[in-house]
Amino acid sequence: MLGNARSAGLTQLLLLVCFTLSTPCSVLAQTGGALPIMPLPGHVALHEGEFLIDGNFGIALKGYKEPRLERARQRFLDILSAETGMPLWREAMVNQPHFIIQTVGPSAAVQQLGEDESYRLEISGTDVQLKAPNPLGVIRGLQTFLQLVRITPKAFSVPAVIVDDKPRFPWRGLLIDSGHRFVPIPVLKRNLDGMEAVKLNVFHWRFADNQGFHIESKKFPLLHIKGSGGFYYSQDEVRELIAYARDRGIRVVPEFDMPCHTTSWFLGYPDLASGKVPSSSSAIDPTRESTYRFLATFLGEMAALFPDSHFHAGGDECDAKEWETNPRIQEFMRIHAIKDAAALQALFTARVQKILASQRKIMVGWDEILQPDTPKNVVIQSWRGQDSLVESARRGYRSVLSAGYYIDLNQSAAEHYLVDPLGDKAATLTPDQLARVLGGEATMWTDIVSEENMDNRIWPRTAAIAERLWSAPEARDVDWMYQRLAIVSQKLGYYGLRHRLITDEMLERMSGEPNPVPLKVLAAVVQPPRNYERQDLRSFSDFTPLNRMDDAVPPESDTAREFNAIAKRIVSGTASPEDWQQARKWLVLWRDNDAQLQPLLARSFLIEDLAPVSRNLSRVAEIGLQALDDLHENHLVGAEARRRNIEFLKSCEKPQAVLLLMVAPSVELLVQAAKTQ
């Protein structure tokens, strides 16, 4: 898939990694060993030869043993069977296995922040050795092996290679928000499988928001009975999921967001509320002692359910209005000389932190909880920008970065990839302060994502974030990242993730056609608007069906990105004949697509609003074809025609039908490049 060509950027990168780790990389440099591992390992040395995967494939566990290792081995065999189509269930009968897993000892009974995840994978033409200090490293190394599997003219095989690897950051997370929307357990499980594949190690599981309270409480059952609409996780299911995550080397950090985003709590327990229930209150009343008695019991119950040392108590986006308009709360603030809502929240945070500390939990909170008196052992999760991360570290707090990793906002993999927790403003921090930056977390908020399209929002882009958090900071070659991302994306299908299937399935439903080719052509070059613009263009309630084009397409158009790269090469004079040919082929396809698509659009209420988008694509492509000709033939273009074209293209760059036509800017590049008369 990568062919033999290797980007110059990659060579640079690999050399850089080698130099950084001060290990000889001669073999790698000589063979051009562009291996599609993601996240990139700390050190790779490619050798001659390959290890064949055939009917004699067998694995032996040596050294320290535990059932989790046996399950990891079985899971590995299941994925390898899926990747190769070879049933490897006879594997246990192989007498002299050539794949040896050597584990030194156990990892902690409850997975700890900062535990050793290192491993060494040695693959020769005849043997595989995977060595790790503990099962976490084994789990990581097995995934590296699976990524190396490829098909050749001879067999399925992995190249002979030595990989020495360990993560850069100890906290590499994915948040899934089961608060805005209940996310069924099978969806969570397959996403934990995906996390394992890219070596993420923290599942941040958020249970409640204004919209719902989705976990069983035995102490306060009205929380889930009244707050969940019947959709909640039983405590048995939660325990099972925690075990499932542990098997995959993933910690589960629960979040109960407080004191705001809590409307659903009040359906069962209205006394907790600052305002009127059920009308409008979304904030817990921080002034009553009964609130803290409730929380001590409730958080005690949850702290016992979740074994992790960390516990997330939210703290974001408090609307001060309820506190400012409640006379009783105002009176409390006056008596205790609390100057504003932020200070009131700080008081609440301190009480919650004490409760959690009494349960031997380290509190995590969103960056709003960083106030003058915030207890020092709290972990700050920065979502509003990297500033708070830097400030936290400077002031002595440990912190986790999420700003820049908001995968619900339809940004590109490249944008996320280039956000470094220690980049930009963190450059001014001292080594001690830098060490307090624990890592980062991608955040799958579910305001306008359903269980149906969630996989396509999380994957493959989260793999790029996983690489940022695992690999050396020098790994910044975007082209090489995208090449590997495509391969990882395909492999994630073997883990049961549905991100590559969703779009076509939704297009079929939208059109009522079994294979709506012209709709697919359009879908391949549009994207939902980025950041929060989508919400401005389409009104969403909690009950809005998410079954339209902006729900169906991936957050990033691969086709548009590839066309853009070609357009840039054409404009810079570095395009190959194949580039010119491909550009023309695409433009013809897009120009002619509209005629086939319009009758289809007219037959379905879910896509009829795409008619102008389709027409625009056709016209954009027509302009593009003319520009290609002009550039190719060195025509001089009339200034007025060019002005009109650019004006039209700019109008096409604005969202329409809650979609961006992603090829318009690239065509504009072509038009701008032609010489005027």
Next chain:
Amino acid sequence: MLGNARSAGLTQLLLLVCFTLSTPCSVLAQTGGALPIMPLPGHVALHEGEFLIDGNFGIALKGYKEPRLERARQRFLDILSAETGMPLWREAMVNQPHFIIQTVGPSAAVQQLGEDESYRLEISGTDVQLKAPNPLGVIRGLQTFLQLVRITPKAFSVPAVIVDDKPRFPWRGLLIDSGHRFVPIPVLKRNLDGMEAVKLNVFHWRFADNQGFHIESKKFPLLHIKGSGGFYYSQDEVRELIAYARDRGIRVVPEFDMPCHTTSWFLGYPDLASGKVPSSSSAIDPTRESTYRFLATFLGEMAALFPDSHFHAGGDECDAKEWETNPRIQEFMRIHAIKDAAALQALFTARVQKILASQRKIMVGWDEILQPDTPKNVVIQSWRGQDSLVESARRGYRSVLSAGYYIDLNQSAAEHYLVDPLGDKAATLTPDQLARVLGGEATMWTDIVSEENMDNRIWPRTAAIAERLWSAPEARDVDWMYQRLAIVSQKLGYYGLRHRLITDEMLERMSGEPNPVPLKVLAAVVQPPRNYERQDLRSFSDFTPLNRMDDAVPPESDTAREFNAIAKRIVSGTASPEDWQQARKWLVLWRDNDAQLQPLLARSFLIEDLAPVSRNLSRVAEIGLQALDDLHENHLVGAEARRRNIEFLKSCEKPQAVLLLMVAPSVELLVQAAKTQ
């Protein structure tokens, strides 16, 4: 999807159905109401208007109630949510539901052969009424509603219609063979969902064969411990699956094939065998009393586990050799004047039938068990041809047809569709004899099918068989069947069936490419050889990975069928300009595909043998394009050139790389049609 055009054949058919049922069909005839229901209902009357599916959708259960109906309702809502992308979980909050399910009373505690499955579905612009004598009819009617759901310029809706419906045959089955290969429970479950969708009502579940014994026996645990390689269904899983099937109106008839196909039994209990264990024995010893003591206990255990009134004891393909070469068995036959192996098997069958009768089970067996003294209440399953079905009925036995429904043999949906249990030779039977023909069963033998590609062998073709067994015998319009089959096939995806995903997934694996377009082009026009020819061309062991092209492609090429229809229209002078255009488009695609495909084939050991197939496709297409030109321009063609072309095309019609190039015969049609000089 069907557009507005309705085939003349359909009109004929519908009128025929109407006349047959002697009900006025004027509305239907006037509106041209080609509804994509499969199996076709007994009577359909289409009215003006449509019932919209929107946020106010709600269902009420009236009359007789039981939890199974509640679950059927929930399952219906889940599929409807998947079909529309509208989360219908708030449905329970709708105050005045417009969809009323009216059930008169319960069905039998254990589903019986011949129970009433009728229903009446009345859909108006404002209301839906589903009425049935018992829950079985409700389950059937809900599926009809789901098939009527379509998208329009206004909304998701169903047309206003009255459907009166009941099955033609009481036994409409699918066999899945968990004997040759263990089939995981999730695969079985989704196929039961598919059975429900097309109103099949018997799951024939086969547990053992020479290759393995895949169900837990508590009385004789060495059966599954030694015979299963660790892959077996626990009795709890079996009970759960039976309940799952009952929820869907499906009986579960177990099969334990005896006295042959039983090698796996002998691993734990060698005394049962007629020959040496484990070397070669595949037949139970029918001469020892200990055999029957064993079977009395074992069949007693299994009879208690499976509540159905019928119990399948196999009886097929006994190899007489073991009995003829064992002196002790020969001596027994001499003493008891048993003239041959068939008579010895008849003795065995009679003993087994008695054991089953003592458990109040009706024995079912393959047609070999039909011998002079076979007990009359045995049900005969005909697999070797329709003769045995007719003979059974004539001699007073009830029978089920499987000959003609062997979906493992890669025949077309049309071939299966046109096999009628009461067709051909059954025409000579009296009404009493005809009534003994209970129906039929599609058979998914797993000799060379894996859990991965099984769905694509079963679906969508089994829907055509389901229609044959449910609908009026006059339903024989193949074109109309294929039109509806395509729609049903798409809808089955909402039930979790993977038949439409499998080919692309396997092509990706075979090529190592995320979207191997040229390989897909080739795959769309090839088929595995039919009947048992595939086994002659490729050697299969039980451990052969099923990951090659003949495993990946569906048993029937839709593209080739469509191209063939166009070729026929061109030859007969009835082709439209669009037909000519489409034929040319395809031929150009196929001609040019080889150049792109060859480099891809060279990179992977799983597809390198396709090189000549691809070259042939290219040359076939070239010949086809020339023939198109000749026909279009009324050219006179040289006899010698034509002879050479036909010779080449005929050579391409032979299997290569275990594949048939399905477009070659259609191109031959074109070549044959051109005039010679």
